[in-house]
Amino acid sequence: MPARQWDPASKAKVVLEGLQGKPETAICKRHRIKPTQYRRWREQFLANIARSFKAGERASKRPVSFFSSLVKGKDENPEALRVARELIEVLPVPVFFKARDGRHLGANKAWEAYFGVERGSFIGKTVQELFPDAPQAAARHQAVDDELWRNPGTKSYELKVPVGDGSLRYTLNYKATFAGEDGKTAGLIGTIVDITERKRSEQSRDIEQRVMRLLAESDALATAMPGILAAFCESLDLACGARWSKDAREAGFRCEESWSVDDPNVAAFLTASRASTYRPGNEGFIRRVLGTGQPAWIVDVAGDASFLRGEQAAKAGLRSAFAFPIRLGGQVLGAMEYYSRETRLPDEWLLAAGMRIGTQIGQFMARKQAEGELRASEARFRSLTALSSDWYWEQDEQFRLTFLSDRFGERTGIDPAPYMGGKRWDRPALNLTEADWERHREQLGRHEPFFDFEMERAGPDGKSVWLSLTGEPVFDEQGRFRGYRGVGSDITERKRAQGVLRVAYEELTRSNAELQQFAYVASHDLQEPLRMIGSYTQLLEKRYGASLDQDAREFMEFIVEGATRMKQLIEDLLAYSRVGTRGKELRAVQARAALERSLANLRAAIEASGAAVTYGPLPEVFADDTQLVQLLQNLIANAIKFRKKDEALRIQVNAEDLEKEWRFCVADNGIGIEPQYFERIFMVFQRLHTRDEYPGTGIGLAICKKVIDRHSGRIWVESTPGQGSKFHFTLPKIQEEKS
């Protein structure tokens, strides 16, 4: 685009836009000019105005009277004066002029508007009289004037002054002297350009840059914060500032860091702030900011009921306060508060800058927290790898080993060097065939995780080492496969133990089977010689008894009796061994039906003993029905056998629901059992009575116990000798189908 040609009138129009208050950047953008260019035009423009005054003065040869006539409207050089007066009047920039004695001669309308002073009241006044509330500003003006009186010419300088609405504005002041008829300096003309916006954006940039630099250089917010607080206070001429943190867990908040000017009263205010703890629920300055996430401004803390520290603040000479939140997205993490010693009106610009800085700090906090979490996570990982007996490994996308933690070598004794950079299947594993490797490669090719992949590698000293690897695929942020990583452990010892265990288990299974077979065969084959002994002894007695004496017949009786008893023992032993080997699969069985079958089997004994057997509701259980019948039959037969001679026998069978299992009870009012035998009665061939008192081999309860063991239940007895016994046993409940 060809550069535009600017004529003086167009330049003046552009400059006037700025003098009317349009921001410099907007003007530069709109007209496509550089800020330096714009500023040069502005200075030329203002200098031209000053020159036009001088020109008028020269034309009239009576400069003082020219200006006085300009002010008073006297008609000395009618055309020049009219032009100059009108020009000055319509200028949107404040213009004033004063005499050599420092007293003001006049000003234009823009000046009146800017300072909110009616110009008639200001003629003849000195600068000190004009700014009674801003002695420092007045002194600065005076100093420049004095300099100009000494060295006539032009001067420009910046100064912060109070204006009509009470706010402080940054002004760029241009002053130029003019000479009287005698050639001596007769006075000066001045213009004022309001540069508040620019100053503020400069300040804002300055503070934000300082904050960013401090945050960048700090590891923790606590170390950055004094500098951040100071940056605000120094740039904005504030007395003190503090940061408040919100404690999400305790739902309270407290003052963390503060900065103040060197003033014991201000420091005392901050100390008091920090010493207190604050709970949510009441109104308050910081509470409001934390609650709303919005900035707040208090013009006078002493006169504001919502400011709870008003008394202390007033004591410290603090007047205005503002605060803004530290935010991360919609979350309020804390707040920053600042105090000034003079009254300041709410300043939207300042609060906007504060909000931006609050966001910066919030992001910093979030970043530091994330870093802290990352560090903690790394520390945990380091501890894990340091303390674990496992090792960590990584593979690239070609499945080449790229990393192996030291633990590998320490644990296995294998030199890792030959494995590095190689694929897992480059070196042999004693337990894996080529087909196994192929399956593993296919799994890796599908980028699936794998668990407990076992390899038997050649270890040092010719011994093999068993390794178990677990791995997961790694993908980058774009979802591209990047390899595998995982852990490995040395399972040599476990494998060895498993081997020993397996051998022992096989041995045990074999020996158990042998034992069962032995018991069966032995008891079976023992029957035959017994039969020979018993039967032929009887045959002998039958045929030849008459020719034998009484002793011989008795002896033969003993032989027969012994053989008969031994046969019973063998039968019982066989029955006992058959509980384990000949059992049926467990299934749903009605306990009531099982009980009734056992009662039917025992009908003769029940009738003979006159026993009264009663039973409550009985459930369906998970059992081998034949064995359940046998179990109940043995318990009831015992109750009948061990009844009291002088009391009617009562037998009660019950079942109780114990949530996970059923507890059965067979209770009688028989002779009972002494507590020291509670365990012994369940052992094979253990008897508490002689055969003369109570017949039997002592196998019944042992069979009961074996049946219950097979059903994963428990059996035990409660008894009081002379009062009766209660045999309890538990059976598993039927597993209900989840539909």
Next chain:
Amino acid sequence: MTTEPERGAPPVEILLVEDNLGDARLTREALKEGKVYNTLHWVKDGVEALDFLHKRGKHKDAPKPDIILLDLNLPKKDGREVLQEIKSDERLKRIPVVILTTSKAEEDVLKTYSLHANCYVTKPVDLEQFIKVVQSIDNFWLAVVTLPNGK
């Protein structure tokens, strides 16, 4: 072996399949003690038992037995197999078979094979019991042979 006819009925033709000499003798003695009028044919293994039943070889003149007493533990071919063949042969399956077992346990096992023996007898140690068993065989046979007359 034949004892004196006492009841005007022909003797019971008994086939005893038993390898044990002592048991075989005991059966014979029990029959004698029980006064069972019988003809006892004794074979020592399963193969011979089937030869007898099918009238093969040296048993080509063997009579069809009225009752078979079958031991389970036999050489060559055991009692289970013999029973199976008898029960699957149309001509033999009506002959009553009494299985002689050594123990109750054996009987339970056999029942699980669902072979239909007519009766199980556990060989008792007590001779008197055995005599009773043998006598019951006699009663059983009498009932069988008197049936046609009762028609």
